[in-house]
Amino acid sequence: MKIDWAALGSVFGVSLFATVALVALFTLGMVGLSKHEAATDAGGGAALARTGAYACFALCAAAVAFGIYLIVA
Numbered sequence: 847m848k849i850d851w852a853a854l855g856s857v858f859g860v861s862l863f864a865t866v867a868l869v870a871l872f873t874l875g876m877v878g879l880s881k882h883e884a885a886t887d888a889g890g891g892a893a894l895a896r897t898g899a900y901a902c903f904a905l906c907a908a909a910v911a912f913g914i915y916l917i918v919a
Contacts, residue, residue: 871906872902878896
């Protein structure tokens, strides 16, 4: 049995990047929602923060759906 270390390293690197990117997108979404709530409590409109948060959550959902697609296909 021979291990292809280059392929293993490539999979590790892509997995690490995807994980960090997904966590960062979700974190940005949570920050956007908290900014929206803070601006709403202060009496200002923060529609941009809410829209950005929803966009981040949509990208997270798309990434998860793509990962499931890759596993199933």
